[in-house]
Amino acid sequence: MKMLAIIRREYLERVRTKGFVISTLLIPLLMALIMVVPMLTMQSVDTRNTIGLIDPSGEYFSRLDESLSSQEDLHVSLIPLPVTGGDVAAATAGMQDQIRDESLDGGVVIGDDFVGTPKATYYSRSVSGSIVRDDLQPALDRVLRQARFARAGVPDSLHAFLSERVAWESLSVGDTGEATRRDEGGVMLLAFTLIMMLYMMVLVYGQQTLTAVIEEKSSRVVEVLLSSVPSSQLMFGKVVGIGAAGLTQVAIWTAAIFVMAGQGLSVGGISFDASYLTPMILGSFMVFFLLGFLLFSMMYAGVGALCNSIQEAQPFATPIMMFVIIPMMLMTLVLRAPGSPLATVLSLIPMFSPILMFMRVCLASPPLWQVLLSWVLMSATIWMMSRAAGKLFRVGILMSGSAPNWATLIRTLRQPD
Amino acid sequence: MAPAFLHVNDLGKSYGDVRAVDGISLEIPRGSIYGFLGPNGSGKTTTIRCIMNIILADRGEILFDGRPLDRTLLDRVGYLPEERGLYRKMKCAEQLAFLATLKSVPRKEALRRAEAWLERLGLGEWKDRKVDALSKGMQQKVQFAATFLFEPDLVILDEPFSGLDPLNVETMRDVIREQNARGCTIILSTHMLAEAEKLCDAVCLIEGGRKVLDGTLQDVRANFPLKSVRAAYAGGKEPPARLPGVAHRAFQDDSWRLTLEAGADTDAVLDALRAAGQLTLFAANRPALDEIFLSVVRERRAAAGTEAAS
Numbered sequence: 001m002k003m004l005a006i007i008r009r010e011y012l013e014r015v016r017t018k019g020f021v022i023s024t025l026l027i028p029l030l031m032a033l034i035m036v037v038p039m040l041t042m043q044s045v046d047t048r049n050t051i052g053l054i055d056p057s058g059e060y061f062s063r064l065d066e067s068l069s070s071q072e073d074l075h076v077s078l079i080p081l082p083v084t085g086g087d088v089a090a091a092t093a094g095m096q097d098q099i100r101d102e103s104l105d106g107g108v109v110i111g112d113d114f115v116g117t118p119k120a121t122y123y124s125r126s127v128s129g130s131i132v133r134d135d136l137q138p139a140l141d142r143v144l145r146q147a148r149f150a151r152a153g154v155p156d157s158l159h160a161f162l163s164e165r166v167a168w169e170s171l172s173v174g175d176t177g178e179a180t181r182r183d184e185g186g187v188m189l190l191a192f193t194l195i196m197m198l199y200m201m202v203l204v205y206g207q208q209t210l211t212a213v214i215e216e217k218s219s220r221v222v223e224v225l226l227s228s229v230p231s232s233q234l235m236f237g238k239v240v241g242i243g244a245a246g247l248t249q250v251a252i253w254t255a256a257i258f259v260m261a262g263q264g265l266s267v268g269g270i271s272f273d274a275s276y277l278t279p280m281i282l283g284s285f286m287v288f289f290l291l292g293f294l295l296f297s298m299m300y301a302g303v304g305a306l307c308n309s310i311q312e313a314q315p316f317a318t319p320i321m322m323f324v325i326i327p328m329m330l331m332t333l334v335l336r337a338p339g340s341p342l343a344t345v346l347s348l349i350p351m352f353s354p355i356l357m358f359m360r361v362c363l364a365s366p367p368l369w370q371v372l373l374s375w376v377l378m379s380a381t382i383w384m385m386s387r388a389a390g391k392l393f394r395v396g397i398l399m400s401g402s403a404p405n406w407a408t409l410i411r412t413l414r415q416p417d
Numbered sequence: 418m419a420p421a422f423l424h425v426n427d428l429g430k431s432y433g434d435v436r437a438v439d440g441i442s443l444e445i446p447r448g449s450i451y452g453f454l455g456p457n458g459s460g461k462t463t464t465i466r467c468i469m470n471i472i473l474a475d476r477g478e479i480l481f482d483g484r485p486l487d488r489t490l491l492d493r494v495g496y497l498p499e500e501r502g503l504y505r506k507m508k509c510a511e512q513l514a515f516l517a518t519l520k521s522v523p524r525k526e527a528l529r530r531a532e533a534w535l536e537r538l539g540l541g542e543w544k545d546r547k548v549d550a551l552s553k554g555m556q557q558k559v560q561f562a563a564t565f566l567f568e569p570d571l572v573i574l575d576e577p578f579s580g581l582d583p584l585n586v587e588t589m590r591d592v593i594r595e596q597n598a599r600g601c602t603i604i605l606s607t608h609m610l611a612e613a614e615k616l617c618d619a620v621c622l623i624e625g626g627r628k629v630l631d632g633t634l635q636d637v638r639a640n641f642p643l644k645s646v647r648a649a650y651a652g653g654k655e656p657p658a659r660l661p662g663v664a665h666r667a668f669q670d671d672s673w674r675l676t677l678e679a680g681a682d683t684d685a686v687l688d689a690l691r692a693a694g695q696l697t698l699f700a701a702n703r704p705a706l707d708e709i710f711l712s713v714v715r716e717r718r719a720a721a722g723t724e725a726a727s
Binding site: 220221227228 | 466469471472488491492494495496498500501502503504505506507515516518519520521524560563
């Protein structure tokens with residue numbers, strides 16, 4: 001009953017703040033922007049790049065132009081540049097002048113004997129310009145292949161047959177045994193969005209526990225509260241109340257992602273696929289947030305009970321933060337081989353599970369027992385942490401005076417009740 | 418006197434090598450206003466925190482109504498800590514209601530009482546303002562309301578008047594008297610002895626973690642020798658220059674203050690005064706609490722000093 005009152009206050013005081021409302025609305029809006037803006041700019045790139053072609057033989061311009069025009073979503077318009085008296089060097093110099101004064105966006109130089117030595121040199125102000133390369137390279141490839149086919153005497157009827165490319169499809173095998181199609185880019189993007197969200201939320205809300213405990217301590221409210229409720233109820237009430245506020249926000253954001261993914265939005269050609277957000281992924285996202293939050297906020301609550309200011313808490317907060325940063329650094333390791341024994345072991349370490357195990361759930365469909373085991377291990381750790389934090393709360397909450405250090409913390413933990 | 422409501426028996430609490438409370442025993446009568454007095458750092462707050470079960474005592478026994486303090490009893494005890502503690506970002510009425518629900522008052526009832534108390538303390542307009550916006554004195558009144566809102570049977574007030582102007586002190590004194598009349602036992606911990614004297618039925622003085630003296634206000638005074646009397650004559654006549662048992666005389670506030678010699682007989686002094694003319698005033702100049710306590714504390718410190726020296 002009393003704990004409910006504490007949970008209620010903790011929850012409402014958070015949810016009612018402007019900051020909470022703004023961040024809850026702003027993040028989905030930002031995500032939408034991140035997705036929509038590239039889509040808009042993609043379309044606006046429609047203003048084509050004018051690319052000059054230096055072709056001493058004069059044979060290839062029309063073929064290349066034809067090959068380009070067969071492509072969808074073209075960003076290049078090609079113009080032939082004159083080569084007077086076969087002087088490629090002079091023509092190239094002239095082209096470079098044009099690029100410099102921006103009358104050309106770029107230029108391509110191919111050799112006299114393109115079919116014999118297929119080499120193309122691309123000139124532009126910026127070396128990156130992948131849009132142009134992505135258009136020109138395959139077009140040149142096609143021109144080369146056709147010329148070589150012609151040279152080798154391959155009949156026209158066989159051209160299409162010989163040029164056929166492998167049709168690639170990625171399927172993921174889930175626990176239910178059915179294989180579902182996945183757009184790898186989309187899956188990665190969604191997975192990383194969720195992982196980043198998890199990472200951020202666990203940290204942000206964990207630290208809110210720290211701030212809340214310290215604020216209560218420094219404003220001396222804690223003495224009034226302790227004259228009404230036992231310290232354990234106070235601690236659990238606070239942690240649960242803050243966690244509930246976090247869960248509210250996470251739920252709203254997840255719903256927003258779900259809706260956006262359902263709209264079939266895409267980023268840079270990578271499309272979101274709502275079907276990817278399986279109940280397993282969404283459900284474990286919530287569970288990992290909740291367990292991760294509880295784990296970290298228990299640590300923060302215990303530390304907060306000893307400290308009188310945020311400054312005093314710094315030396316403790318940094319090592320706790322390492323538990324979140326280390327798995328972020330191990331992500332690529334796990335990503336390379338999500339099913340390897342190393343990845344399995346790392347993802348079962350309770351402090352790392354919210355990020356590493358969840359990443360495996362997103363990308364590798366690990367065996368269910370491993371996921372459940374990580375939840376059990378996390379819960380056990382949370383229980384131990386809550387005992388330690390409860391002790392720190394009971395003994396440390398009224399401590400004041402000199403700034404605490406790790407020695408104080410260990411001494412306090414060892415003290416008899 | 419009524420039977421004791423709160424028993425403290427041989428309470429002890431040390432912080433490291435410092436003995437903050439060193440074997441204090443108290444009996445606080447039901448329905449009394451009990452002054453828990455002592456200089457700064459004498460162990461008052463530590464004793465109170467032990468009584469409220471906020472910190473664990475090293476030894477000793479605390480009984481409410483013959484029972485040790487448990488969770489249900491906690492709901493009958495109010496506590497105003499020395500350093501005020503309110504959530505700065507919470508609205509006044511909301512805050513009071515929250516603190517009352519922690520004492521098991523149903524939420525609706527708590528809100529109703531919160532508004533009534535704020536109204537009564539002249540803070541009606543402030544009920545939806547955050548505590549941050551209030552002056553120190555107003556915050557103190559809110560804290561006062563929080564302590565009494567749930568109609569406790571026992572209230573412990575730790576330095577309740579610090580930082581209040583005389584007008585507010587008067588208001589708080591009225592609240593304390595009224596709640597006491599309702600049947601609430603009140604423990605008033607303070608170093609402001611004049612305030613204690615106005616309010617308390619019984620007092621206890623502690624110094625250096627130990628009890629120095631306790632009892633009803635009357636007993637404490639009775640055990641302390643009278644040091645002066647006041648007298649005045651009709652027509653403003655001066656008292657005789659030499660009187661038996663009087664060491665010194667001085668005119669002060671429309672009357673004569675006669676300082677008595679040690680062991681002087683007050684009856685003899687009165688007889689001598691009456692023989693000299695028609696008295697309009699003769700009064701025992703009761704020693705103020707602070708005089709008594711100052712002399713007791715000084716005596717003890719002097720004794721401790723010679724002990725340490727020898």
